[in-house]
Amino acid sequence: MTEKYNMPDERGHFGPYGGVFVAETLMPPIKELNAAYQHYLSDPEFIRELDADLKYYVGRPSPLYHAERWSRELGGAQIYLKREDLNHTGSHKINNTVGQALLAKRMGKTRIIAETGAGQHGVATATIAARLGLECVVYMGAVDVARQSLNVYRMKLLGATVVAVESGSKTLKDALNEALRDWVTNVDNTFYIIGTVAGPHPYPAMVRDFQSIIGREAKEQCIEATGRLPDALVACVGGGSNAIGLFYPFIEDKSVKMYGVEAAGDGVSTGRHSAPLCAGRPGVLHGNRTYLMCDDDGEIIETHSISAGLDYPGVGPEHAWLKDTGRANYVNITDTEALEGFYALTRMEGIIPALESSHAMAYTMKLAPTMNKDETIIINLSGRGDKDMQTMAKLEGIEL
Amino acid sequence: MSRLAAKFEALAKTGSKALIPFITAGDPRPDFTVPLMHAMVKAGVDIIELGVPFSDPMADGPVIQRASERALTHKMSLKRTLEIAAEFRKTDQETPLVVMGYLNPIEAMGYEDFANAAQRADIDGVLTVDLPPEEGIECSTLLKARGIDPIFLLAPNSSEERVKKMDAAGSGYIYYVSLKGVTGAGHLNAVDVENKLQQIRANTKLPIAIGFGVKDAASAKTIANIGDGVVIGSALISKIEDNIDNLDQASNEIIELLISIRQAMDN
Numbered sequence: 012m013t014e015k016y017n018m019p020d021e022r023g024h025f026g027p028y029g030g031v032f033v034a035e036t037l038m039p040p041i042k043e044l045n046a047a048y049q050h051y052l053s054d055p056e057f058i059r060e061l062d063a064d065l066k067y068y069v070g071r072p073s074p075l076y077h078a079e080r081w082s083r084e085l086g087g088a089q090i091y092l093k094r095e096d097l098n099h100t101g102s103h104k105i106n107n108t109v110g111q112a113l114l115a116k117r118m119g120k121t122r123i124i125a126e127t128g129a130g131q132h133g134v135a136t137a138t139i140a141a142r143l144g145l146e147c148v149v150y151m152g153a154v155d156v157a158r159q160s161l162n163v164y165r166m167k168l169l170g171a172t173v174v175a176v177e178s179g180s181k182t183l184k185d186a187l188n189e190a191l192r193d194w195v196t197n198v199d200n201t202f203y204i205i206g207t208v209a210g211p212h213p214y215p216a217m218v219r220d221f222q223s224i225i226g227r228e229a230k231e232q233c234i235e236a237t238g239r240l241p242d243a244l245v246a247c248v249g250g251g252s253n254a255i256g257l258f259y260p261f262i263e264d265k266s267v268k269m270y271g272v273e274a275a276g277d278g279v280s281t282g283r284h285s286a287p288l289c290a291g292r293p294g295v296l297h298g299n300r301t302y303l304m305c306d307d308d309g310e311i312i313e314t315h316s317i318s319a320g321l322d323y324p325g326v327g328p329e330h331a332w333l334k335d336t337g338r339a340n341y342v343n344i345t346d347t348e349a350l351e352g353f354y355a356l357t358r359m360e361g362i363i364p365a366l367e368s369s370h371a372m373a374y375t376m377k378l379a380p381t382m383n384k385d386e387t388i389i390i391n392l393s394g395r396g397d398k399d400m401q402t403m404a405k406l407e408g409i410e411l
Numbered sequence: 412m413s414r415l416a417a418k419f420e421a422l423a424k425t426g427s428k429a430l431i432p433f434i435t436a437g438d439p440r441p442d443f444t445v446p447l448m449h450a451m452v453k454a455g456v457d458i459i460e461l462g463v464p465f466s467d468p469m470a471d472g473p474v475i476q477r478a479s480e481r482a483l484t485h486k487m488s489l490k491r492t493l494e495i496a497a498e499f500r501k502t503d504q505e506t507p508l509v510v511m512g513y514l515n516p517i518e519a520m521g522y523e524d525f526a527n528a529a530q531r532a533d534i535d536g537v538l539t540v541d542l543p544p545e546e547g548i549e550c551s552t553l554l555k556a557r558g559i560d561p562i563f564l565l566a567p568n569s570s571e572e573r574v575k576k577m578d579a580a581g582s583g584y585i586y587y588v589s590l591k592g593v594t595g596a597g598h599l600n601a602v603d604v605e606n607k608l609q610q611i612r613a614n615t616k617l618p619i620a621i622g623f624g625v626k627d628a629a630s631a632k633t634i635a636n637i638g639d640g641v642v643i644g645s646a647l648i649s650k651i652e653d654n655i656d657n658l659d660q661a662s663n664e665i666i667e668l669l670i671s672i673r674q675a676m677d678n
């Protein structure tokens with residue numbers, strides 16, 4: 012890898028990954044979006060408004076918290092949590108929806124659509140749509156509607172229409188399909204806010220840029236707290252937006268190791284998982300080339316994870332590139348291990364993490380003890396666990 | 412000259428328009444497709460578009476989505492779609508065949524292996540919904556080298572520049588998507604289509620087949636007056652869905668609909 016990192020290229024390629032693979036009707040709106048994005052990216056007025064929203068509405072900067080007790084308990088590296096769970100609406104997703112919604116408004120779009128898995132991106136989108144007075148439709152797989160019903164209620168309270176998607180596996184990928192179908196039908200007035208670093212270019216780069224506030228802050232905060240760069244970064248990977256948000260500002264800092272944690276579900280060897288980088292192969296889905304979970308015929312395979320937000324057969328193309336070049340490491344954590352991570356953080360630090368983020372916690376429990384006490388790990392605590400209370404209670408056999 | 416080019420040339424000589432049915436290979440069962448293809452040819456269709464079932468048909472409406480799902484329960488695939496095409500070819504060397512689908516099954520097979528397999532199956536054209544020419548050069552070069560036409564889409568919001576791009580990249584025909592939406596949608600506007608066709612024709616000599624939103628003899632006739640060919644898909648596949656327990660009936664209703672469309676187009 013070269014010293015200077017400047018991916019993607021003009022047409023959205025990260026090496027062989029990324030690109031624009033969509034039906035013809037979507038080419039013009041994608042071109043329009045890309046032009047607007049390139050323009051506003053360097054527009055001081057846009058940046059000023061975005062920064063103000065992030066500060067006063069989202070509540071940034073989010074703290075970098077030294078989990079001293081947990082670090083001591085694990086007996087290795089010092090663990091710092093980047094507290095994206097403290098953002099308005101409870102996860103990192105809002106960093107991106109604030110940015111894209113401002114863009115939608117600048118582009119004169121009056122209707123917003125989104126897909127959602129865990130419901131966090133749906134809630135973040137419904138929130139910002141309410142604030143800007145835009146019509147909002149959120150597509151959500153019927154399976155996810157059932158397991159994240161609290162978030163469905165939140166979205167409805169915020170004035171969004173939630174459409175339960177009954178096709179295919181009824182999870183996140185099908186919600187994305189349905190949102191794309193809505194977009195081709197309503198291209199003229201509709202802005203599609205994709206919730207992760209997937210989709211056709213410019214989405215992977217644009218969502219990364221909006222999320223990289225996480226890594227920029229973390230870098231500064233880490234240097235302030237420890238006097239130097241961290242030694243390792245850990246983040247869960249669904250589509251990969253919270254992970255790339257943390258990683259991106261560190262890509263050129265070679266001493267910093269990066270670990271993206273995929274969902275192993277019942278275990279990668281069982282085939283029932285959501286770990287395309289660990290156990291998939293390159294292919295094309297939802298507008299870009301990346302690692303996918305598909306069979307020999309190219310049909311997408313059903314995925315499994317305890318966390319709805321990681322239950323996706325693809326992954327952002329930039330992660331595919333970081334994997335191939337060896338810059339980042341991709342590992343996986345089973346449902347059972349994720350629960351251990353969930354309980355550990357809850358009981359050691361009094362912080363209840365989202366089940367997605369719990370995968371990063373669980374991997375840290377393996378990693379930290381292998382490192383020295385004067386080394387530092389930053390984990391992206393991408394969201395809080397409130398939305399998972401029903402799932403957890405059910406697992407514990409408790410009726411709420 | 413490719414079978415597709417020859418077909419459109421012959422039709423142009425008689426002032427007739429191409430009737431192009433779309434069906435999903437293996438829907439609802441693998442053994443249903445080849446007999447249906449032959450029956451459609453007898454009913455007067457000119458070209459057949461054979462859909463490759465895919466798990467995530469993003470550009471398709473509910474009817475074709477369900478056709479894919481039915482076919483996939485029988486483990487249909489790109490490979491088996493080509494086998495169906497080859498089977499059809501054994502007794503019909505005339506009718507042009509176009510394989511239409513999504514890119515990932517082709518990625519999984521590998522571009523070169525796919526191009527070779529398509530040539531062995533004697534396919535005439537390949538239309539890949541989510542492969543625009545910018546990303547598709549490698550694949551279309553392999554196809555062209557084997558005498559197979561890469562077919563591209565144009566949409567109501569396509570710019571003049573894109574029409575030129577499709578003209579340069581594609582051959583056989585251009586598939587004009589008559590409305591903003593997914594397959595099977597119902598808001599076709601003939602005046603809009605006519606206006607757009609003028610812009611397209613000013614920039615390409617390729618024949619133009621029009622699809623999406625054609626559902627009966629009347630809409631087919633309207634569209635036939637504007638384009639060089641009429642593609643009809645969801646309306647045919649609905650007949651399968653409506654008669655899932657009586658496939659002879661499904662087949663009969665498809666043929667009846669195609670005959671009525673053929674008559675309307677020719678009058």
Ligand SMILES: Cc1ncc(COP(=O)(O)O)c(C=O)c1O
Nearest residue numbers: 131249250251252253320393394
């Ligand atoms: C809290 C939380 N973390 C992580 C994710 C996974 O998304 P990504 O990989 O894009 O960060 C989600 C998605 O819903 C989420 O809600």
